[in-house]
Amino acid sequence: xxxxxxxxxxxxxxxxxxxxxxxxxxxxxxxxxxxxxxxxxxxxxxxxxxxxxxxxxxxxxxxxxxxxxxxxxxxxxxxxxxxxxxxxxxxxxxxxxxxxxxxxxxxxxxxxxxxxxxxxxxxxxxxxxxxxxxxxxxxxxxxxxxxxxxxxxxxxxxxxxxxxxxxxxxxxxxxxxxxxxxxxxxxxxxxxxxxxx
Amino acid sequence: xxxxxxxxxxxxxxxxxxxxxxxxxxxxxxxxxxxxxxxxxxxxxxxxxxxxxxxxxxxxxxxxxxxxxxxxxxxxxxxxxxxxxxxxxxxxxxxxxxxxxxxxxxxxxxxxxxxxxxxxxxxxxxxxxxxxxxxxxxxxxxxxxxxxxxxxxxxxxxxxxxxxxxxxxxxxxxxxxxxxxxxxxxxxxx
Numbered sequence: 001x002x003x004x005x006x007x008x009x010x011x012x013x014x015x016x017x018x019x020x021x022x023x024x025x026x027x028x029x030x031x032x033x034x035x036x037x038x039x040x041x042x043x044x045x046x047x048x049x050x051x052x053x054x055x056x057x058x059x060x061x062x063x064x065x066x067x068x069x070x071x072x073x074x075x076x077x078x079x080x081x082x083x084x085x086x087x088x089x090x091x092x093x094x095x096x097x098x099x100x101x102x103x104x105x106x107x108x109x110x111x112x113x114x115x116x117x118x119x120x121x122x123x124x125x126x127x128x129x130x131x132x133x134x135x136x137x138x139x140x141x142x143x144x145x146x147x148x149x150x151x152x153x154x155x156x157x158x159x160x161x162x163x164x165x166x167x168x169x170x171x172x173x174x175x176x177x178x179x180x181x182x183x184x185x186x187x188x189x190x191x192x193x194x195x196x197x
Numbered sequence: 198x199x200x201x202x203x204x205x206x207x208x209x210x211x212x213x214x215x216x217x218x219x220x221x222x223x224x225x226x227x228x229x230x231x232x233x234x235x236x237x238x239x240x241x242x243x244x245x246x247x248x249x250x251x252x253x254x255x256x257x258x259x260x261x262x263x264x265x266x267x268x269x270x271x272x273x274x275x276x277x278x279x280x281x282x283x284x285x286x287x288x289x290x291x292x293x294x295x296x297x298x299x300x301x302x303x304x305x306x307x308x309x310x311x312x313x314x315x316x317x318x319x320x321x322x323x324x325x326x327x328x329x330x331x332x333x334x335x336x337x338x339x340x341x342x343x344x345x346x347x348x349x350x351x352x353x354x355x356x357x358x359x360x361x362x363x364x365x366x367x368x369x370x371x372x373x374x375x376x377x378x379x380x381x382x383x384x385x386x387x
Contacts, residue, residue: 011364015336017317023200023230024237026247031225037255042216113219
């Protein structure tokens with residue numbers, strides 16, 4: 001069995017036709033999931049992180065607890081649910097709310113990005129900021145896979161709170177953190193002793 | 198010229214290597230369509246192509262330090278994309294290569310103007326996975342037979358025979374679509 005060699009110019013027409021095929025785009029875009037994976041990867045890279053302030057861990061736990069608390073289905077007679085339902089009575093209102101939250105997230109993210117490398121010098125704050133970034137990545141992951149608009153509202157709200165915390169950490173705004181004024185993460189007034197993780 | 202041949206500013210590559218997520222997004226936007234299209238041509242599966250796009254770009258992001266600028270950035274990224282796609286092809290195994298009889302009838306050359314996109318894509322889809330990949334890598338991306346042979350963990354002859362057989366199969370599939378105007382060449386000397 002032998003296949004004769006192909007003359008080099010025998011397939012120019014075919015090659016030209018194949019090259020002329022239009023480029024295609026993935027639908028949906030692969031970027032949202034890729035951005036989440038990239039942030040996770042980015043978070044893994046920074047140097048040694050053998051120690052983490054206890055208060056940062058507590059903050060992370062509190063943030064997740066708040067997020068989970070919002071996402072757990074509530075009973076119909078739950079006053080919080082009733083209030084939420086009255087606010088988001090129509091899909092349009094819900095969509096506007098989410099759009100507003102997305103816009104606020106994006107604005108704050110841009111501000112953080114524009115602040116460049118102004119990361120906190122203090123190691124504890126740097127680690128805490130890194131941990132908050134991990135939490136934001138986890139939220140992004142959830143946003144990329146959870147298409148329920150009601151969950152989206154909660155997730156974007158939590159994400160906004162985390163971005164505010166991150167902003168405070170990066171700007172060294174420990175006064176804000178100590179007072180716990182941003183609401184999403186409860187932070188103890190004084191850092192506790194370091195713990196090994 | 199490969200659709201991958203996109204020049205990227207050195208400053209953008211430098212930011213990408215410093216793991217700047219904005220730089221990564223810019224690179225993604227530039228290569229999204231070439232990378233996705235290449236993967237889709239090799240795999241003939243939109244979902245898998247999207248996964249390849251994701252995995253290849255993530256691998257590039259994580260291993261950006263391994264790009265040393267000795268070759269164009271697009272060539273580096275294209276090779277990662279090809280590797281990801283071929284890895285998936287190897288996992289499939291079934292109908293991996295084209296197995297045509299050597300007395301396969303020679304088909305006429307095609308009229309590239311008259312052949313529409315759909316007919317060409319359908320013809321490509323009739324090829325066995327490895328054959329389709331070898332044809333695309335050689336004819337469109339410009340890889341040599343020795344390179345393709347290595348990518349498949351096979352010989353240069355393997356690439357030559359797959360490309361040759363794939364071209365014949367394509368010509369046969371496309372021949373009925375040719376208009377009977379006499380524009381097409383008579384039987385190609387294959």
